[in-house]
Amino acid sequence: MDTRLIELLVCPVCKGPLQRSDDHHSLICHADRLAFPIRDGIPVMLESEAVSLDAPPQGAGPAPAPAELPAAD
Numbered sequence: 001m002d003t004r005l006i007e008l009l010v011c012p013v014c015k016g017p018l019q020r021s022d023d024h025h026s027l028i029c030h031a032d033r034l035a036f037p038i039r040d041g042i043p044v045m046l047e048s049e050a051v052s053l054d055a056p057p058q059g060a061g062p063a064p065a066p067a068e069l070p071a072a073d
C-alpha cells in the first residue's frame with residue numbers, strides 16, 4: 001500500500017477526481033466547489049462534512065441599513 005491511495009478517491013457527489021489542498025488538510029472537488037476534510041490522515045468523504053468553497057466569509061455581508069427611527073418631538 002502506498003500514499004497514492006488518496007489519488008484514487010473520487011468525489012462522493014459527482015464521482016469526479018479530487019485534488020489535495022495546498023495544506024494537505026482537505027480534498028477539493030473543483031466541480032462541486034467542495035472541500036472534504038482529512039482527519040488524522042483519513043479523508044472524510046461525506047457531503048455533510050464538506051465545506052463549500054463558495055461560502056462567504058463570516059461577517060462579509062453588506063451592512064444592514066440603519067433603521068429609521070421616527071423623530072420624537
Ligand SMILES: [Zn+2]
Pocket residue numbers: 011012013014015016029030031032
Ligand atoms: Zn464533486
